Amino acid sequence: IEEGIQAAKILTAAGYDALNVDAGTYDSWYWNHPPMYFEEEGMYRPFGEILKKEVDVPIILAGRMENPDIAVEALGKSCDIVEYGRQLLADADYPEKLRRGRLDEVRPCLGCHEGCLGRISRGPVSCAVNPACGREAIYGITPAPKQKTVLIVGGGVAGCECARVAAERGHKVILCEKLARLGGNLIPGGVPEFKRYDHQLVRWYERQLELLGVEVRLEQEMNATEVEQFPADTVVIATGSVPVKLRQEALAAAVSADDVLMGRVVPGDKVVMIGGGLVGCETGLWLAKQGKQVAVVEMLPEILGGPKALPFMNYSMLLDLMNYHGIKILKGAAVTSICGNTAVVRQGENTLELEADTVISAVGYRSENSLYEAVKGMDREIYNVGDSSQVHNIMYAVWNAYEVARNI
Template identity: 75%
Template sequence: MNKKYAPLFEPAYIGKLKIKNKMAMAPMGPIGYADPHYAYNQRLQDYYVERAKGGIGLIITGVTTVNVDVEGIEAPGMPCVTKCPKAFVHNASQMNERIHAYGTKIFLQMTANAGRSTMPGMVKNMIAPSAQGNRFDPSVQHREMKKEEIAQYTKDFVKGAMIAKRAGFDGVEIHAVHEGYLLDQFAIAIYNHREDEYGGSLENRLRFATDIVKGIKKACGQDFPVSLRFSLKSCMKALRQGGLPGEEYEEAGRDIEEGVAAAKILVAAGYDALNVDAGTYDSWYWNHPPMYFEEEGMYRPFGEILKKEVNVPIILAGRMENPDIAVEALGKSCDIVEYGRQLLADPDYPEKLRMDRLKEVRPCLGCHEGCLGRISKGPISCAVNPACGRESIYGITPAMKKKQVLIIGGGVAGCESARVAALRGHKVTLVEKSDRLGGNLIPGGMPSFKHYDHDLVTWYEHQLKLLNVDVQLNKELSVEQIRNSDNDVIITATGSKPIVLRQEKLKKAVVADDVLMGRVHVGDQVVIIGGGLVGCETGLWLAQKGKQVTIIEMQKEILGGPHGMPFMNYSMLTDLMKYHHMQVLTNTMVEEVKDDSVTVVQNGIASTLSADTVISAVGYKSENTLYEAIRDLNKPVYNIGDSNQVHNIMYAIWNAYEIVRNI
């Protein structure tokens, strides 16, 4: 073990509960992991056991509701601790026995659900502390909760804690005076306009949350640990409008002063630990930080404030996978360091850190594509770890017959193919015509906020070296050489190329890849043709360098609209574009590119924009020429990644994993 990281492996305490190290797994929603009885299905059990096996000291489960009837949550969806207690105890007990075998403790996180923050269509009954519009669709109205419903929820939290204790959980966490969920909506004045004992003063607005912990302590005993998911600050300028890091604005939700006061009331009521972050659904990127947060450990200032104000342990997440940052935070900002998506990407992170094998840690990209970005499509997983959430049914198994596998192309799909093939015992050769691995991740990772893409390339390079993959750079094979090779399986992963505007009037535009790689000089006035992800991210990167940037998009919305990418990413990227004064012209066509200007047409009206540099970011096209030339070989030939279909990093990895694990 590297001695400077030793503090992370010292024991921690929550109340009288001893935890083997100072590292915890952050709660992440297990939507879709419930069986027909609302109990934990086998996939969810295996998912948590895998993280225990990886060395984490404390697991805090994702949200498990205490009541599905008030809001009308249909199965199979979120697990519920009270709906069928016998089934819940039966499934959770066997999971917890396995987790405890590794010396890991586990808390059940229980929720009162989302109130006005629920996504329309997910529940039948739209409720909230007070009558108000839905966060995502203001036309959808939520009615004010009845006092009888609040009392029912409170009883169900207590009942849920008793069931959790019987099922072998070491404690519970209450979800949440955090992120603008239902309990948080009661706590924040902008959402709570009640005039009864649950509204008005801060003490009244926190009554729901304090009654819950008092009831649990009475029923389960004072020594049964109860933590609270808690956002110190709301980070919102208004309803549905977040405040960016470093931006000056007047807090519309809970400010730090009220957050400190709330924390003191909650701890006095009996909470044994605060699991701290910042934000609400109205500033969603604070709770689920995309890659655009360039500061790692962004919650440390909030933890440091609370450490001085309350005398219970502070648990802190927020991109803490850099162990230097984690060690620095211990004692100053927190007592326990919490890891979320990093444990989806690599469940063995704690053990790899302990054994000084940090180069082997698969990095989280901060992309949200495999986790929260796909909740509507299925249970959460991970873009870079296809086995996440399906550990027992989708792992890598040794091949029955060892084969010689030739992979052509060293982008992310080719690298994942080589990794999986080698793990299965095949003899693997990977040929890449350039001087480095990475493919489109190299230009894509050039903006500072995308450096995790380059970290992934570095990880693949190290993995392929450890697995003895024969990597041949600066080499291009002819069709004839491939046809005459004695390989048993051939995989083409030749990627994609930027679409070049070939119309005579548009030829002066340069492609975004050349800009990102520094192959062209960029002037001060920049026009970007294409408002997709590449265009907007390239534009943001240039705007951060002081360039005046205009985005031209022919569709009515950039980035495919709010549903075209994970919403927290979309929200933060568009807010950053506004913050950096980027001009966006939608429903607009480029008519002509000249040396110092661009002619555009919007709604039938032509205008001219000054431009030193015009950048084309209109997409990529598959480079599948090689595959088409060899697809008729009398042996298996697979075409994967962008050379098959232009998509994102997640599908390049997932498709490669799926194909090669079956070769």
């Protein structure tokens, strides 16, 4: 901080008209580009407040300032100008929607970095939840040449995006979802407080579908016969994915991360997580922050797929938080059996026993594509989108659905 104050005074003495204040270096990359894991939004405010007392030029602040209450409170106290970066990639109309009090229509930035900084070396810089970003002129939404009736089965992120784009292009859209709410895997995925933007995205989709006149039928599960008989020109299957179940009898006591996140299973104080991918690590962090003693067991040499599988700021911050909260990480290891309150782990030539009130399975997801397989041969335009086509991340689901709907 002392060095920052000194640098600010040197710059202003040299004639700088304003200072854009943030934090971080290549050694603390997530401070430069904050992921969703920060507990507070507007994390640069304390630094701006310090410099406002030291220099007499306007201070500019970014850093997750989308909440207008935080931004307004910061003006005059922590900064003179509020700056937006990623939020404008997610929704370029954010300032106008804010001015007109239409905050429920703002498409949220998830803090995932998948579409922007995660692909900055490949370009164009875009956005996980806004596929047209960076290429609006050639990849925007255009009116459909002929209105069609479109049936979409599944109300996860891919189904919702497909419904939104198809309706915006002028089609009549009916979306059927078997659950009582939209969101699919974003419902359990958004339970940890640091994933709250996922639920915000679901609320945005709900509002968009309402504004666009999409007919949403909740608690309506469709079978093959119903799909084939439905009076639609085009059918889109977006039935998502389900957690992979461990089939070994020795691991039958394990519960799924989804069951824990949704409150169907209340874990004990000592937890062993089978699987060190994103779901396993984020669920483990969520539990550790509640005071649970957590161990993550991953078969591969690295958790989270290694430092190149995720945007690095997200990877490094999640790893640091796991270490900070005392999560034990066992790599190149596998849980071989669960005996009472003990998980037996094989790591190389060694066998370990971990205390475990609850063993949680987070070994991935598999496509729930049985409906598509049953109807794919029918004599109508039919598509399979999102996880039911290929299990991936939110960006893949949104972009895949956008591409399909843009061409119906």
